[in-house]
Amino acid sequence: MNTKEMIIDSVKYSLNGKKDFIFFGFLLWSISFIIYITHEYSILGILLFIPISIFLFIEGGYIATIIESTLFGSDTHPEFKNIKDLIWRGIKELLILLVYSTIPIIVLIIAIFEIIIFSDDISTLILLIMFIFSLFFSLVIMQSAIIHYEYKHSKLRTAFEIKTILKKLKKMGFSNLISSFSLVLLFTLIIQPTLSDISENIHPLISIIMNFTILPFLAVFSARFTGLIGRYHFKED
DSSP states (O other): OOHHHHHHHHHHHHTOOHHHHHHHHHHHHHHHHHHHHHHHOHHHHHHTHHHHHHHHHHHHHHHHHHHHHHHTTOOSOOOOOOHHHHHHHHHHHHHHHHHHTHHHHHHHHHHHHHHHHTOOHHHHHHHHHHHHHHHHHHHHHHHHHHHHHHHTTSOGGGGGOHHHHHHHHHHHOHHHHHHHHHHHHIIIIIIHHHHHHHHTSSOHHHHHHHHHTHHHHHHHHHHHHHHHHHHHHSOOO
């Protein structure tokens, strides 16, 4: 399946499963509402830290379930069940994200110190380029690690089998790698966060509409597309 076919499949998939889609929309709206309350009333924000963390973990766990079910050939939405399992899966996804974020963070810290201490334009430019490349590389590795980890039925240690993950990326081919993962990163790092931020700062009615339509669509689309990358381009040996 090529990239265009994967996009079409992901769009069709995202528009199905109405009951789960609505529940997912309610979850995203709840997160958005709690964030709004937190911004307006800082004391309430402290009290609501645990609920929003739980909702975020459930969201992450459900997205992980979509990726896993897609990898193993399912074309239907997984049901929202076993909330405890979804929370645990969400926590593991966060751990993977934190570990794979360390490389670009270290490069960024070095770049900041370089700017403060030396103010050398050439060195700063080189470090900036290194940061961009390390960020892209880390994000691709992280997405690949999540796919590999889901193939192994969410065994956390498998997310850090770097040699195996790099071998699979090599087999995937440069063009497939760039086109597929660039699209995923575009949706997950730019489009979704931007629209989510907009939904928190506009009229409540429009915010509700976005949280029940556009935002769940984008989240499900990204998860489905990631799963299809694994199914067709990142197969197990």
